[in-house]
Amino acid sequence: MNSRAGDTISANQGFRDGDTVTSAGGEFELGFFSPGSSTNRYLGIWYKKISRGTVVWVANRDVPVMNTSGLVQVNRKGILLQAVDSSAGVIWSWSSRRAMNNPVVQLLDTGNLVLRDADNNLVWQSFDYPGDNLLPGMKLGIDLVTGLNRIYSSWKSVVDPSVGSFSNRVDPNGFPQYVLTKGSVIWSRTGLWNGYKFEGLPNRNPNGIFKDEFVFNKREIYYRFVLINTTSAIMRFVLTPTGDSKLLVWNDQQQIWMVYLSLQDSDCDRYGLCGGYGICNINKTPRCECLRGFVPKFQEKWKAADWSSGCIRRTNLVCGTDEGFVKYSGVKLPDTRHSWYNTNMNLQECEKLCLKNCSCTAFANADVRRGGHVCVLWFTELIDIRDYSEDGQDIYVRMPSSELEECKIMELTSTILVCFILSSTLVNSMAVDIIRMHQTFRDGDTITSAGGEFELGFFSPGSSTNRYLGIWYRKISRGTVVWVANRDNPLMNTSGLVQVNHKGISLQLVDNSTGIIWSSNTSVSMRNPVAQLLDTGNLVLREGHLSFNGVKDFIWQSFDHPGDNFLPGMKHGIDLVTGLNWIFSSWTSVVDPSLGNFTSGLDPNGFPQFFVLKDSMIWTRIGPWNGHKFSGLPNRNPNGIFKDVFVFNEKEIYYKFHLINTNTTSAIMRFVLTPTGDAKLLVWNDPQKIWMVYLSMQDSDCDRYGLCGVYGVCKINSTPRCECLRGFVPKFPEKWKAADWSSGCIRKTDLVCGSDEGFVKYSGLKLPDTRHSWYDSKMNLQECEMVCWKNCSCTAYAIAEFRRGGHGCILWFNDLIDIRDFTEDGQDIYVRMPSSELVISRRVKWMPEFIFIAAVLAVVLLGLIFFLVYKKKKLQKKGKIIHYKKLAWMSYKHDKLLEVIDRTILEHSNHFEVFRVVQIGLLCVQQDPKDRPVMSQVVLMISSDMKLPRPKQPGFFTERYLSHLNPSSSNQLTITTLLPRE
Numbered sequence: 001m002n003s004r005a006g007d008t009i010s011a012n013q014g015f016r017d018g019d020t021v022t023s024a025g026g027e028f029e030l031g032f033f034s035p036g037s038s039t040n041r042y043l044g045i046w047y048k049k050i051s052r053g054t055v056v057w058v059a060n061r062d063v064p065v066m067n068t069s070g071l072v073q074v075n076r077k078g079i080l081l082q083a084v085d086s087s088a089g090v091i092w093s094w095s096s097r098r099a100m101n102n103p104v105v106q107l108l109d110t111g112n113l114v115l116r117d118a119d120n121n122l123v124w125q126s127f128d129y130p131g132d133n134l135l136p137g138m139k140l141g142i143d144l145v146t147g148l149n150r151i152y153s154s155w156k157s158v159v160d161p162s163v164g165s166f167s168n169r170v171d172p173n174g175f176p177q178y179v180l181t182k183g184s185v186i187w188s189r190t191g192l193w194n195g196y197k198f199e200g201l202p203n204r205n206p207n208g209i210f211k212d213e214f215v216f217n218k219r220e221i222y223y224r225f226v227l228i229n230t231t232s233a234i235m236r237f238v239l240t241p242t243g244d245s246k247l248l249v250w251n252d253q254q255q256i257w258m259v260y261l262s263l264q265d266s267d268c269d270r271y272g273l274c275g276g277y278g279i280c281n282i283n284k285t286p287r288c289e290c291l292r293g294f295v296p297k298f299q300e301k302w303k304a305a306d307w308s309s310g311c312i313r314r315t316n317l318v319c320g321t322d323e324g325f326v327k328y329s330g331v332k333l334p335d336t337r338h339s340w341y342n343t344n345m346n347l348q349e350c351e352k353l354c355l356k357n358c359s360c361t362a363f364a365n366a367d368v369r370r371g372g373h374v375c376v377l378w379f380t381e382l383i384d385i386r387d388y389s390e391d392g393q394d395i396y397v398r399m400p401s402s403e404l405e406e407c408k409i410m411e412l413t414s415t416i417l418v419c420f421i422l423s424s425t426l427v428n429s430m431a432v433d434i435i436r437m438h439q440t441f442r443d444g445d446t447i448t449s450a451g452g453e454f455e456l457g458f459f460s461p462g463s464s465t466n467r468y469l470g471i472w473y474r475k476i477s478r479g480t481v482v483w484v485a486n487r488d489n490p491l492m493n494t495s496g497l498v499q500v501n502h503k504g505i506s507l508q509l510v511d512n513s514t515g516i517i518w519s520s521n522t523s524v525s526m527r528n529p530v531a532q533l534l535d536t537g538n539l540v541l542r543e544g545h546l547s548f549n550g551v552k553d554f555i556w557q558s559f560d561h562p563g564d565n566f567l568p569g570m571k572h573g574i575d576l577v578t579g580l581n582w583i584f585s586s587w588t589s590v591v592d593p594s595l596g597n598f599t600s601g602l603d604p605n606g607f608p609q610f611f612v613l614k615d616s617m618i619w620t621r622i623g624p625w626n627g628h629k630f631s632g633l634p635n636r637n638p639n640g641i642f643k644d645v646f647v648f649n650e651k652e653i654y655y656k657f658h659l660i661n662t663n664t665t666s667a668i669m670r671f672v673l674t675p676t677g678d679a680k681l682l683v684w685n686d687p688q689k690i691w692m693v694y695l696s697m698q699d700s701d702c703d704r705y706g707l708c709g710v711y712g713v714c715k716i717n718s719t720p721r722c723e724c725l726r727g728f729v730p731k732f733p734e735k736w737k738a739a740d741w742s743s744g745c746i747r748k749t750d751l752v753c754g755s756d757e758g759f760v761k762y763s764g765l766k767l768p769d770t771r772h773s774w775y776d777s778k779m780n781l782q783e784c785e786m787v788c789w790k791n792c793s794c795t796a797y798a799i800a801e802f803r804r805g806g807h808g809c810i811l812w813f814n815d816l817i818d819i820r821d822f823t824e825d826g827q828d829i830y831v832r833m834p835s836s837e838l839v840i841s842r843r844v845k846w847m848p849e850f851i852f853i854a855a856v857l858a859v860v861l862l863g864l865i866f867f868l869v870y871k872k873k874k875l876q877k878k879g880k881i882i883h884y885k886k887l888a889w890m891s892y893k894h895d896k897l898l899e900v901i902d903r904t905i906l907e908h909s910n911h912f913e914v915f916r917v918v919q920i921g922l923l924c925v926q927q928d929p930k931d932r933p934v935m936s937q938v939v940l941m942i943s944s945d946m947k948l949p950r951p952k953q954p955g956f957f958t959e960r961y962l963s964h965l966n967p968s969s970s971n972q973l974t975i976t977t978l979l980p981r982e
Contacts, residue, residue, distance in 0.1 A: 152168050277381060291328065361378045453475060506518070583599050623766050712741055
């Protein structure tokens with residue numbers, strides 16, 4: 001592309017396909033592009049610094065240019081896009097009602113393309129015509145004066161930016177609200193603005209990243225969001241071709257867009273799922289129920305999970321009788337298309353107005369600011385109501401007098417029950433973090449960690465009546481249990497009793513009818529034991545009369561016995577001395593914490609790696625640690641939030657993570673293994689009061705263990721997913737055509753031990769399963785290659801750790817399985833190949849790389865020469881004489897070659913490749929010309945990883961040399977002629 005040296009296109013200036021303009025700060029770029037595999041050409045805007053394939057606006061989305069003849073012109077009437085040959089006429093344009101003087105088109109750092117006249121007046125802007133992206137500062141709404149309706153609409157597909165099936169817009173009928181439509185049918189409803197947020201979404205303000213703005217007056221109705229600190233985050237809303245509306249944030253460490261908020265998170269977000277007077281509750285099964293005083297219209301359909309017919313009143317309204325209103329709290333308000341509103345009416349006035357009108361079915365205060373001042377009245381059945389217990393709104397539904405009395409009784413009963421529970425909890429809650437010896441701790445009692453982070457007590461998960469002793473968060477997400485003592489042996493009633501004695505902690509029934517339910521099983525007898533709950537979520541047993549000095553004082557700790565949660569500071573691995581295995585395992589279901597089907601643990605066989613197992617079968621493999629991260633995960637360090645720690649020594653092998661700054665409330669994180677086998681790292685979002693997925697171990701089908709079989713590599717960005725490594729073909733081609741890749745691949749040419757074999761390098765991969773591998777922590781890459789080459793059973797080798805230039809040798813002796821492509825931050829592996837495949841494999845690579853390799857070789861040799869000259873001068877000053885060839889040869893002979901290479905070259909080069917290049921150079925200057933390789937052999941040596949012969953002493957050497965085999969002298973001269981490529 002031809003990038004212009006500015007951010008503008010002036011009048012009569014040609015802007016053709018291939019030209020681009022960049023915003024002043026380099027944030028966005030304007031030019032022509034083809035989406036995906038399409039050959040159609042479009043004029044669009046995309047990010048320049050990050051995520052360059054992400055297009056945020058398309059001019060001619062419905063009328064593509066069929067070739068590269070597109071031409072953009074700016075004239076006094078506006079902007080014009082046409083084909084150069086004019087065969088298709090004007091492709092896209094915008095025309096002004098009046099002629100402009102010196103018009104200029106400018107691309108701003110906001111992503112907005114603007115047209116200005118000579119007086120710098122804004123005449124037109126792309127922000128008024130959104131595509132499938134809503135950027136910070138962009139308005140979504142309607143101008144009530146001009147009639148301009150700013151909607152954003154999906155692409156038809158990922159390769160077709162024309163207007164798709166889905167669009168997001170403001171509906172100004174009744175009280176304004178935002179709806180997502182599929183064609184003309186409402187697909188989802190974001191709801192109305194309540195003064196702080198859209199009431200159909202969880203609370204997410206203030207969040208320190210962006211701010212919501214909603215303007216509603218006589219001139220316009222619109223929503224937009226603005227970044228609080230424009231350098232801290234890059235965010236955008238996108239509406240996908242499948243109708244998913246998401247707020248994305250750019251993660252620079254992982255180089256991906258992460259979902260910050262989804263407007264269609266659950267089936268409760270589907271419009272009218274529960275029909276009229278039905279309410280959707282995501283935390284209940286079934287999802288839908290009728291409002292109090294209403295019953296399903298068609299009972300049989302509801303039993304079949306078809307709730308669309310909704311509910312009807314149990315008792316009909318009779319106008320003029322003693323009617324009233326029942327208050328429903330914590331809900332998403334119903335569809336307001338057929339509502340009436342007044343912006344200056346309080347709640348009492350609103351109620352009187354609704355009561356006087358027999359057609360009024362409900363009323364609510366729409367704006368909760370300043371005590372409430374916007375009255376909304378409904379005159380049709382109430383539809384699309386959802387439960388939001390924590391931050392929903394109140395609505396008052398009209399009811400006959402008979403239903404009012406029943407509701408009052410229910411409310412009174414509920415109030416008494418809540419007061420009783422709260423008073424009991426306050427009385428029984430212990431104001432300390434310790435249970436002492438012989439202290440009574442019963443069901444209903446709790447203890448809280450010193451900083452109030454965690455709480456220990458008895459609970460029943462979900463709808464279960466079983467009782468468990470567990471630990472949960474206290475300040476946030478109070479329903480989130482992180483550890484369960486008696487997970488496999490529940491109490492059947494509330495008679496649980498916890499005691500601390502000389503042998504540890506025990507849980508039993510008060511009447512002792514079933515003996516001990518659970519105990520800590522400590523082998524040490526203690527003098528004055530106490531059980532203490534720490535702010536890390538760790539329940540520890542220690543001597544109470546001794547000063548507390550940390551982990552070494554723990555006689556027992558819950559962190560040694562994880563459940564389905566893995567908290568900061570917890571170890572995940574194995575103690576090789578005691579045999580203690582720190583694994584974490586899923587619950588059986590969300591209401592049953594007993595040991596489920598999935599476990600995550602360390603396999604110490606071969607080179608250690610982590611697996612998730614489904615029963616005894618490998619479900620997914622996280623891969624070995626490479627010094628910075630696990631081979632099977634995208635790079636996520638440094639991230640400023642937490643730090644990974646991996647320890648591998650003779651005593652223990654484990655992984656743990658800890659928060660970088662624990663003195664702030666910036667992050668609360670935990671790993672969880674769900675009952676369905678999803679291992680996720682979650683982070684608490686306090687404004688929204690939800691756990692958000694920071695990282696998932698099973699992001700795609702490429703994370704499934706052995707998806708592509710042996711010698712197959714999974715590529716998430718390719719279709720089909722699986723390919724064979726070069727030199728291999730599908731074992732059963734017909735199965736591969738049917739997308740069954742489990743049989744894997746076989747070699748095109750079999751290995752023959754003792755023949756001229758070598759290794760082909762594959763880069764950017766997740767290393768294969770290492771259970772049957774061999775490992776040495778001290779070997780470098782050259783030593784690793786030598787050991788593998790000498791053993792005919794060795795199928796591949798790789799360096800285990802990146803740190804300190806690379807060290808640690810892994811050898812594989814079986815078929816390679818569970819390989820995945822990680823182009824940006826994967827590892828290198830060297831696979832054993834017959835000589836025939838070495839040539840074929842490397843021909844693909846060496847042609848485009850030969851010039852680069854030659855340049856590197858020249859740089860290395862020049863660096864060596866400069867260093868030798870420097871060394872010679874230094875030694876000459878000391879009265880010593882040095883010979884270049886002698887120094888190079890002797891350094892190589894004594895395995896000290898890297899000591900004479902310039903340090904700058906070593907810091908920016910692969911040591912193995914530098915060593916190999918110099919070794920090839922020494923082969924070319926051996927004293928006996930018969931030993932020197934010809935040019936074709938040199939090319940093969942450079943373009944493959946074949947094993948090199950050891951060089952003999954170079955010619956023109958100043959020391960005496962006698963051949964041990966054929967003493968002779970030679971006056972031959974070798975000449976190499978360089979010919980151009982044909």
